[in-house]
Amino acid sequence: MSKTIVITGGAGFIGSHVVRLFVSNYPEYTIVNLDALTYAGNLANLSDVESAANYRFSKTNILDTDALAALFAEYKPDAVIHLAAESHVDRSILSPLDFVFTNVVGTVNLLNAAKTAWAGDFSGKLFYHVSTDEVYGALGDTGLFTETTKYDPHSPYSASKASSDHFVRAYGDTYELPVIISNCSNNYGPYHFPEKLIPLFINNIINKKPLPVYGDGLYTRDWLFVKDHARAIDVIFHKGKTHDTYNIGGFNEWTNIALVKLMCSLMDERLGRKAGESEELITYVKDRPGHDRRYAIDANKLNRELGWSPSVTFEEGLAQTIDWYLSNEDWLKQVTSGDYLNYYKEQYGK
Numbered sequence: 001m002s003k004t005i006v007i008t009g010g011a012g013f014i015g016s017h018v019v020r021l022f023v024s025n026y027p028e029y030t031i032v033n034l035d036a037l038t039y040a041g042n043l044a045n046l047s048d049v050e051s052a053a054n055y056r057f058s059k060t061n062i063l064d065t066d067a068l069a070a071l072f073a074e075y076k077p078d079a080v081i082h083l084a085a086e087s088h089v090d091r092s093i094l095s096p097l098d099f100v101f102t103n104v105v106g107t108v109n110l111l112n113a114a115k116t117a118w119a120g121d122f123s124g125k126l127f128y129h130v131s132t133d134e135v136y137g138a139l140g141d142t143g144l145f146t147e148t149t150k151y152d153p154h155s156p157y158s159a160s161k162a163s164s165d166h167f168v169r170a171y172g173d174t175y176e177l178p179v180i181i182s183n184c185s186n187n188y189g190p191y192h193f194p195e196k197l198i199p200l201f202i203n204n205i206i207n208k209k210p211l212p213v214y215g216d217g218l219y220t221r222d223w224l225f226v227k228d229h230a231r232a233i234d235v236i237f238h239k240g241k242t243h244d245t246y247n248i249g250g251f252n253e254w255t256n257i258a259l260v261k262l263m264c265s266l267m268d269e270r271l272g273r274k275a276g277e278s279e280e281l282i283t284y285v286k287d288r289p290g291h292d293r294r295y296a297i298d299a300n301k302l303n304r305e306l307g308w309s310p311s312v313t314f315e316e317g318l319a320q321t322i323d324w325y326l327s328n329e330d331w332l333k334q335v336t337s338g339d340y341l342n343y344y345k346e347q348y349g350k
Contacts, residue, residue: 212285
């Protein structure tokens with residue numbers, strides 16, 4: 001069945017994997033990649049599908065309501081998969097209003113554009129909002145986030161995503177807009193902009209730069225391979241129930257310091273360095289304000305109802321990720337220049 005799907009943030013890390021999967025797996029769909037191409041948006045992420053007959057690109061900012069109205073009028077989409085967002089906690093601490101505008105106002109702009117374009121005829125329509133586990137706050141030493149966990153955001157980033165989730169649900173309740181939300185754990189994999197832990201440390205290990213570990217390094221996260229996240233979005237988009245929520249997680253938890261030491265070991269082996277050489281780069285730095293101690297997702301509902309489960313272990317996915325970065329150092333060098341370096345100095349002081 002032919003569909004036109006707008007995927008927002010499609011030139012970003014997770015978005016590019018979702019665009020690639022939908023363009024490749026559904027030639028009968030027209031996929032419109034809507035992206036403002038800010039610092040983390042890179043069309044080079046999609047060079048392998050940019051010539052596909054069913055792929056379109058629109059350089060549009062979700063804060064521009066006129067541009068959104070024009071895009072909906074031109075493409076008449078059947079669905080929106082909304083991934084466009086400011087997503088880095090450290091950046092949100094430095095500039096919270098950017099997160100309010102993009103993540104909250106931008107989401108409401110998209111909801112209004114969809115509601116207006118679909119004009120009450122929601123048959124076959126879907127607004128799928130992709131969110132994060134950080135809206136749930138922090139866990140103790142035990143327990144998991146479920147779809148009914150109370151929201152308790154602790155950073156400007158997580159507060160902005162929590163707000164956007166609330167607006168999506170409100171539009172579903174108030175206007176009967178067909179909506180779905182998914183909340184995912186930490187993603188990693190190819191094409192990840194090197195401000196987040198794994199790509200940042202891969203780049204630093206390559207260049208023998210310090211590896212800045214916050215606090216005592218015992219902060220714990222559940223890690224999800226980005227290609228498995230894209231697979232989950234595919235399954236939820238096609239089989240999920242409207243007005244429902246699905247948690248997506250990797251079913252594995254790692255402390256930051258254990259993860260970093262594993263990365264060092266894998267990269268020493270690949271770079272021909274002596275065992276333990278990269279671990280000497282580990283530098284403990286002042287903790288981040290409002291740093292949540294532990295996140296862990298219960299993704300059993302998604303497995304039970306829709307049959308999704310991760311395709312790789314964390315060790316397998318991390319090895320694939322490291323190999324990709326080592327094979328794509330030109331991409332890495334391109335994105336780690338200019339504004340990124342200025343930000344890096346501001347954040348870490350080196």
